[in-house]
Amino acid sequence: MATSFVPRAIFPTLQNLPKSYFIGHHKTAIQSIRKTISTIDLVIECRDYRVPLTSINPLFEQCLEGRPRVLVYTKRDVGNSASIEDANREKLLRNAYSPSTTVFFSDCTNKFHVSGILKYLKSQIPTASSLTGLQVLIVGMPNVGKSTLLNSLRHIGVNRKKAARTGDQPGVTRSMPSYVRIAQATGNWRDPGGVYVKDSPGVFVPYIPDPDAMLKLALCGCVKDTVIHPVQVADYLLYQINKHGKHNAYKRFCGPTNDIMELLLGVSKNLGMLKKQGEPMFEGAAVRWLQWFRHGRMGRFCLDEVSEESIREAHAAKPFITSYSAAKKQSKAIRIKGQRNITTEEQLP
Numbered sequence: 001m002a003t004s005f006v007p008r009a010i011f012p013t014l015q016n017l018p019k020s021y022f023i024g025h026h027k028t029a030i031q032s033i034r035k036t037i038s039t040i041d042l043v044i045e046c047r048d049y050r051v052p053l054t055s056i057n058p059l060f061e062q063c064l065e066g067r068p069r070v071l072v073y074t075k076r077d078v079g080n081s082a083s084i085e086d087a088n089r090e091k092l093l094r095n096a097y098s099p100s101t102t103v104f105f106s107d108c109t110n111k112f113h114v115s116g117i118l119k120y121l122k123s124q125i126p127t128a129s130s131l132t133g134l135q136v137l138i139v140g141m142p143n144v145g146k147s148t149l150l151n152s153l154r155h156i157g158v159n160r161k162k163a164a165r166t167g168d169q170p171g172v173t174r175s176m177p178s179y180v181r182i183a184q185a186t187g188n189w190r191d192p193g194g195v196y197v198k199d200s201p202g203v204f205v206p207y208i209p210d211p212d213a214m215l216k217l218a219l220c221g222c223v224k225d226t227v228i229h230p231v232q233v234a235d236y237l238l239y240q241i242n243k244h245g246k247h248n249a250y251k252r253f254c255g256p257t258n259d260i261m262e263l264l265l266g267v268s269k270n271l272g273m274l275k276k277q278g279e280p281m282f283e284g285a286a287v288r289w290l291q292w293f294r295h296g297r298m299g300r301f302c303l304d305e306v307s308e309e310s311i312r313e314a315h316a317a318k319p320f321i322t323s324y325s326a327a328k329k330q331s332k333a334i335r336i337k338g339q340r341n342i343t344t345e346e347q348l349p
């Protein structure tokens with residue numbers, strides 16, 4: 001008799017997982033953003049649609065404070081399956097910021113979606129602080145689609161080709177380029193200069209103590225594929241797919257399973273990824289399986305659980321940490337303090 005498949009209820013904690021991907025150019029980028037911010041009229045912050053809460057970077061919360069902001073949840077096309085759940089989640093996220101922040105859920109390669117953002121930017125021209133036009137800065141975590149958005153805005157706004165390099169791995173933009181015009185001035189006295197946008201390198205969170213959050217970001221491509229072993233990330237993807245009941249997405253490789261090796265064996269056989277001795281190439285198969293997910297071919301779903309409570313928690317003031325070493329020092333201090341408290345309690349009569 002066939003038994004029904006039971007997905008894993010929890011994902012095992014991986015002890016060897018890195019707790020950061022905050023590298024040199026991220027630190028330089030945040031310093032440059034801090035220097036530039038006083039000249040900026042509006043900030044576009046990009047977050048990945050599939051991790052709307054995990055891709056919040058407290059560094060931006062701190063250094064953009066008070067600036068008018070547009071939030072763009074990118075890659076909607078690979079995270080939204082047009083379900084009621086999706087609509088409710090978008091409503092919750094929109095309400096969490098409105099009316100002070102304008103929120104868009106976009107596919108940055110879609111003309112219709114990007115036109116809406118462009119229209120909004122043009123409507124903000126009268127708020128520009130200089131006669132040269134509205135100056136906009138795009139920020140966000142690595143690989144969320146900042147440069148893609150800039151190119152699309154430019155293409156639709158002034159019909160010019162790509163101004164920024166894009167790629168499917170994080171870290172393609174390494175320095176702050178100059179402004180790019182995305183809308184011409186109309187000549188109206190209220191609009192003497194048009195709209196200019198500046199891209200910025202993606203900046204990672206300095207310290208992520210939660211392994212689940214690190215895996216989610218790796219899965220969405222915010223972390224370079226060489227930082228965490230692809231089989232570990234692939235296993236996390238399998239856990240998420242099963243959790244969302246989307247195991248039909250991999251039915252051509254194997255039946256419903258919680259065993260990543262069984263799945264990767266199916267993928268490598270299907271693609272003919274075999275070594276000379278006929279051994280499967282597990283690592284290569286894992287990379288391909290991750291790429292399919294990132295292109296929306298392994299089910300479209302959101303990895304974060306979004307509720308009023310989780311939104312509140314994600315925005316709760318956390319200790320501000322600017323570097324990985326500072327984070328390590330702080331967690332050590334908390335650990336020692338905790339141990340002292342236990343000892344004191346034990347000494348009580």
Ligand SMILES: Nc1nc2c(ncn2[C@@H]2O[C@H](COP(=O)(O)OP(=O)(O)OP(=O)(O)O)[C@@H](O)[C@H]2O)c(=O)[nH]1
Binds near residue numbers: 075077144146149201
């Ligand atoms: N499906 C889909 N793919 C997107 C979207 N936006 C960007 N991409 C893809 O995501 C990848 C990363 O895009 P980039 O624009 O290079 O990302 P970035 O944020 O500038 O990356 P960094 O250089 O790390 O700062 C590219 O392969 C894009 O084609 C989107 O809305 N939908």
